[in-house]
Amino acid sequence: MSAVSTDIDPAGGGEKKWRRRGLAALAILLPLTLAETSYESIREWLHGEDLIARDVEFGQGAPFGGSEWRLADLRGGKAGRLPEHALAVIATFAVTVGDPDLQKQWLGCKVMLTDAAGRRWLPDFISGVSLPDGVMNCTSAIFSGAKKGEIISVGETFIVPEDAIETIRPAIGLGSERPWFLRFQRPPK
Amino acid sequence: MRIRAIGNLLIVAATVVLSYGMQVSKPHYAELTAPIPIDGAMHDTVRARSFDVRLDRMVFARTLKTNQFGQERLLTTSGLWAVAATNLTATSTSTTVADGTWQGPTGLRYRQTERLSYRQDMPPHAVDPELERSGLFVFELPADQIRGASLLIAARQFGPLDAQARISLDAVPTGADGQPADVLPLYDLDAPAPPQGQTRQDQTRQGKT
Numbered sequence: 001m002s003a004v005s006t007d008i009d010p011a012g013g014g015e016k017k018w019r020r021r022g023l024a025a026l027a028i029l030l031p032l033t034l035a036e037t038s039y040e041s042i043r044e045w046l047h048g049e050d051l052i053a054r055d056v057e058f059g060q061g062a063p064f065g066g067s068e069w070r071l072a073d074l075r076g077g078k079a080g081r082l083p084e085h086a087l088a089v090i091a092t093f094a095v096t097v098g099d100p101d102l103q104k105q106w107l108g109c110k111v112m113l114t115d116a117a118g119r120r121w122l123p124d125f126i127s128g129v130s131l132p133d134g135v136m137n138c139t140s141a142i143f144s145g146a147k148k149g150e151i152i153s154v155g156e157t158f159i160v161p162e163d164a165i166e167t168i169r170p171a172i173g174l175g176s177e178r179p180w181f182l183r184f185q186r187p188p189k
Numbered sequence: 190m191r192i193r194a195i196g197n198l199l200i201v202a203a204t205v206v207l208s209y210g211m212q213v214s215k216p217h218y219a220e221l222t223a224p225i226p227i228d229g230a231m232h233d234t235v236r237a238r239s240f241d242v243r244l245d246r247m248v249f250a251r252t253l254k255t256n257q258f259g260q261e262r263l264l265t266t267s268g269l270w271a272v273a274a275t276n277l278t279a280t281s282t283s284t285t286v287a288d289g290t291w292q293g294p295t296g297l298r299y300r301q302t303e304r305l306s307y308r309q310d311m312p313p314h315a316v317d318p319e320l321e322r323s324g325l326f327v328f329e330l331p332a333d334q335i336r337g338a339s340l341l342i343a344a345r346q347f348g349p350l351d352a353q354a355r356i357s358l359d360a361v362p363t364g365a366d367g368q369p370a371d372v373l374p375l376y377d378l379d380a381p382a383p384p385q386g387q388t389r390q391d392q393t394r395q396g397k398t
Contacts, residue, residue, distance in 0.1 A: 083320050112283075119318040122283035161319040 050110065050173035050181035058185040065106050065174035066099030071184040072153065076165055080128030085162045088129050089113060091170040092155035097146045108175030109138035111156040114183060116167035123156035131155045138172075224343055224353035231360040235342075237352035240286050240316055241278045242342050244356045245323075248272040249335070249369040250376035253327070257306045264304055266329050269369070272376060273326040273340055279316040287313035288346040289326030292355075294337035302329045308378070325378070336367040 056062040061070040076089040091111060099105050113121040123137070131137065135155040136144060146152050160168060173181040229235030234243045249271055253264040264270070277286055289312060291299040305311060305327060314324035326342065335358070343353040362370040 083322070086320055118281065120282040121317050124283075124315070124317065159317060159320060161317075164319065 046179045047175070048108075049179055050112075050171070051179035052181070053114075053171070053183040054180055056182055056184045058187050061096070062182055063098070064172065064182050065109075065176050066101070067105070068096040068098060069172060069182055070094045070096075071170055071187070073155075074168075074170055074187055076160065080126040082126065082159060086159050087162055087165055088126050089158040089160050089165070089168065090129075090131065090155055091158070092132070092135055092153055093170075093172070095141070095152050095154050097148055097150045097152065100146060100148045102142045102144075102146065105176045106138065106142050106174050108173070108178075109142060110173040111138055111154070112171050112173070113158050113160060113168045114171050115164040115169075117164075119164065120171075121158050121160055121164075121168075124159045126157050126159060129157055131157065222349035224348055224351050226341070226353050226355040228355050228357065230357050233356075235354040235356060236280070237343070237354045239280055239282070239284045239344055239352070241280060242286070242354045242356075243276045244273055244340060245276055246274045247358065247361050247369075248274070248373065248376055249371065250373040252375045253305075254375055254377040254379070255305060255308070256379050263375075268329060268331045269335070269372060270302075270376065271328045271330050271335070272378070273328075275324050275326065275342070277314050277316045277322050277324050278320060279318045281318055283315070283317045284344060285313040285315050286324065286342065286344050288341075288343040288348075289328075290341040290343075291328045291330060291334070292339045292341055293330070293334035297334060298341075299328050299330055299334070302327050304329070305378075310378075327378075332368045335361065335369050336363040 054062065054064075056069075056071070058071060061068040063069075070093060071091070072094040073092040074089070076087045079088045082088060091113065093111075111123060132153075132155070135153040137156055138154055141152055141154045144152065169183055169186055171181055171183040227235055227237055231244045231247070234241050249269050251266070251269065253270050253272075255262050255264065271291065273289065289301050293299070301312065308325075310323065310325045312324065312326065314322060316322050316324075326340070338358045338361075340356045340358060341353055342356070344351060364370050
């Protein structure tokens, strides 16, 4: 402020010049302020949403959240107590643990199924359907104490309408990787 | 010079009046970020942002019967029990629908009852895209809050700027005293639901037997 007032030349056009500069500064400072104040919110939002898909071919592994993820199996059928026109789907991943700090790397782990229309199904409990032996869900895996190099099976059960079953693809989102998420190609028929 | 002074005074006075007006008319923050209502009627599918809801039937009763841990419980009230049976689906992503509010004719709002213990057909309702799921919302109300009421359904209780389905209950038949035409003496929440597609008249008849 003092620098500004010393520069003002009361006799000449100094005041006018500084007024103009002040106005021009507003045009820069206002958007900057807006960006600065909303930066944290935007960052937080981006880290909470699975927005950008990283596609992975079937049979291939992809590094994600410090580990290597590969779609091991995707199967669907009538089982347990289901609503009409719906099928039970079990998606299983084989994960080679890299960074064993899963509680940090896999926080907010979300396994989902996506279809061609962009709809998403989250895991459901189906009475009468359980995961195959040796397969655990993502939350259990986080607290399983898996060591580096260990290969663990992570899976979830879903209820999906019959008409979506043809195009569903399993996907996985992790807190440490958002807004990116992995989307796997289906196994060939 | 005097004119200029008066002019300045007028400008100051006008600014004070304008500022005061803006201050008193400023909406409360809760109003600015309130849920956005989406209107609909009974038996219509109301499309909120993250879910679709259809109110299939309303049942009013003096007493509710429910099973709690294998024990039968009868819940009485000095007012009325209102049980809203809805059909819910998610629009694009699996989500939960948890909040139901009864808005009476004068704007009084009633939250869902907390007297019922956990039941599968009570909120929060987990809903998936394209998979219909039936869900109940149960309220304990004074009898004069039925006519002209609305049922408000939202994903969460505090969902700023999120959609809220506002279903008008004008289709509920009421008597001259404003009370519902059909009030069951006892309603069993565990009785099997009537088949889909039944009309309201059928329901009423069933209720009377």
